[in-house]
Amino acid sequence: MTEHAAGAGTTPLLDTKSMLPGIACGLGASLCWALGFVATRHGLKIGFTPVDLLMHRYLWSGIVFVPLVLRAGLGDLCGIGWGRGMALMMLGGPVMSIISYAGFMFVPLGHGSVIQPSCATLGGLFLAVVLLKETISLSRLAGAVVIVCGLAVIGSESIGHMGPSAVMGDLIFVLTGLMFAGFATLVRYWRVSAFSVATVISVLSLALFPLYAASGGLARDAAIGLDENALQAIAQGILAGPAALYMFAQSIQRLGVARAAVFPAIVPALTLLLGWLLIGEPPTTLQAAGLITVLAGFYLAQRQS
Template sequence: MNEPTSGADILSRKSDAKAALLGVACGLGAALFWALGFVATRHGLKAGFTPADLLMHRFLWSGLAFLPVVVRAGLGNLCGIGWGRGLALMVLGGPVMSLISYTGFLLVPLGHGSVIQPSCATLGGLFLAAVLLKERISLSRALGAVVIVGGLAVIGAESIGHIGQSGVQGDLIFVLTGFMFAGFGALLRYWRVSAFSAATVISVLSLVLLPIYAASGGFGRLAAIGLAENALQALGQGILAGPAALYLFARSVGLVGVARAAVVPAIVPALTVLAGWLLIGEPPTVLQAAGLVTVLTGFYLAQRQR
């Protein structure tokens, strides 16, 4: 016979259900904020910002906010990460990668960068997990990688057939930045550095670029564009796509676990394409939509454990 369920068991199940629901909500929030960051980038470039201007908005505000945290934790060894590792992470997942990515959006539509970069990050992550971290890649994940490559080929066909050389260059830029971010993620796992620690250190290190930006006349360009557009980029780049998305994603991992939270980056392309259509009037083409559906199928297979 089944033993009667106690009140404590019922409360525990309700608590677990609430935590899982909150974890899902946090994950969706992180994905939405990252998607809005992509859309803000595309809009900002159309509004007259340069990639360097967007880079300033992306890292200046978070760098100033996190500076006291890093100083208290220890600037000498960068919160225990170390200067060598911190600089490597800064290149692969910080301003260097971001600047290259912003440049790509000058060459191709939103639907290309928002799909190709996360897809190549997934492909690179699977490869590095097998080679660097010695993880076993399941048949489902290997099949997912093949399907993702097929989706990327569909999107690449649009660049070759309709956009031309600049389109191919833009797509290759997002291939590069996707693999750079994969290297960033692999090093975080290999060195056992938390995402929050990495984000704080990268943001603070990025402040060293501020004098160079000022000397190039960057603040004059920002003033010419206007307060409203700058406030929009400060929100989209410096808050939503940066600290806010990172916090929500870390919270999701803590509530539902790494495996379930790993689905979050997979839904960013779809949310980006939808937000780009609704907010800045960039509907996906037939080939972009076909590539997106194919890539999402590959994401689903790549997230499975078997």
């Protein structure tokens, strides 16, 4: 396949051996995001603000990646270009993250962990067909439908608690899910390096740190304690940040947008499991049923036929 054809979004037939690394990267990214969701819930409960979590998400990785970006060259921003780099930062970086964190101020964590990934999946499939002209098989389409059904089961418990503020929170997660779908599509369309995406977003985000320090954020962090800050630095700054972005970008490049768009949809299931294992919140019967349904949809969506 020529480079032009690949850029146009044509999805080649993939054999099982070539798909395995992409699937592994997608699963790894989903696990990192789920850990980030659980850490976010824990952090907000003990006194961190959304802005504090945003700082942990990008500061540490940004500092580590500065020499790499400088070595690769600021002129074309590691080969991505400033225009494209800023677009990716808006859709998949701190702008999307702070909006998402704000959503947790209006609704429980369960809303965000269901609505945002499901909208990312649906948006990714739609953009893959419309913009990239990828072909979506009946199996993958059926898998997407089953996943949405599973997510609906998981989220059905919260419907009775909906109010004006909850509706606002849900709409925030719809927005951030669609933003991430746009991010995934552009990564594929522009054929940018997975490592460059992760490093550039982290380094560009350092420009926000002076504003954070001036607002008194460092004093808030110090008051909470070293252990909790270290936990958020690992969960947000490494796992949910550059590690997840890198693995997801690799998944997009190896599998295509349509297949890779499925992975954010399993984040709710992983979040339920990790919430049970790490913070002692076992899933209810409805949540367990939704988990099984999502996994079934994931299997269908990864089939080639």
